Amino acid sequence: MHLDRRQFLEVLGTTAFTAVGATPAGASGGDSHEDPMGMLVDTTNCIGCRKCEFACSQAHHLNDLPVEAFEDKAVFENHRRMDANALTVVNRFPNEEEPDKPTYVKSNCLHCLNPGCVSACLVGALQKTETGAVVYDPWKCIGCRYCMVACPFEVPAYEFLEPLAPRVRKCDFCAERTAEGKIPACAEMCPPMCLTYGKRSELLQMAREKIEERPDRYVHRIYGEEEAGGTAWLYLAPKEFEQLGFIHLGSEGVPVLTETIQHSIFRYGVLPLMLFGLLGATMRSLGPEVEPEPAISPIGQADEQTLSP
């Protein structure tokens, strides 16, 4: 029987998690900051150079690979997803009208305004900071992986190969760098300036102006403005986002549902081991309202599909 990651975690959760005494320290879902920092990704300017992947790996000491290792374009033959050693990945999507100009999409944690991962974390290991970044504290994490089930964008990865102290891994919006007044490493190294870091409200305005100035260049929609209650990372694209691997989501934030579940658990003593199943059902109810085109896999999801340039 084939189980996908979510199904596997749901089954695992019903048998493994018995932390009845845990408290819902992370159940707030984080504050909805009025105007958090964000990133505008203009996919029409992305050249697929993978410098952002290199910068991220350097900034987070993920590996010792030189920049040349990220110049390998063969990786675009298959869609890749984030993992414990790659907090951001760039994937290539074909352009039927101009085959020599494919679209490249960088994916990573979108830093939701009301993050489901924060809401689902029983011990507060995931928190939303003052700037709007969603960060992780491995010292608090109990390894339940509820966050992985609760994320509507299927972002958090887990160090399954770490025998002693496996961690959940995801983009932290370069929280240490930004606390020092620097911009995120990926944005600093992105050559054609397709990554713009700034206040979310200003990025939204910038995105609207770009669409207005070049209505032929962009699909008239900003991904992340509404999805899952809104995200700090915002995307512009030349065609419908679902054709570029983005998951189609409604505008309702995940925490509304996960908090209801958690409050029931702790108020009425429902066993926490039931949370996985409930979260799984919740996420399925929030899932794609329409199926993406079968030839394209959701953002961040791996497949074995071979892509044409």
Ligand code: SF4
């Ligand atoms: S994209 Fe997923 S991991 Fe990132 S903040 Fe949102 S819910 Fe959390």
Ligand code: SF4
């Ligand atoms: S913001 Fe930082 S952690 Fe996130 S993808 Fe960019 S470099 Fe990596």
Ligand code: SF4
């Ligand atoms: S560094 Fe910028 S242009 Fe290069 S792949 Fe990353 S997002 Fe695209």
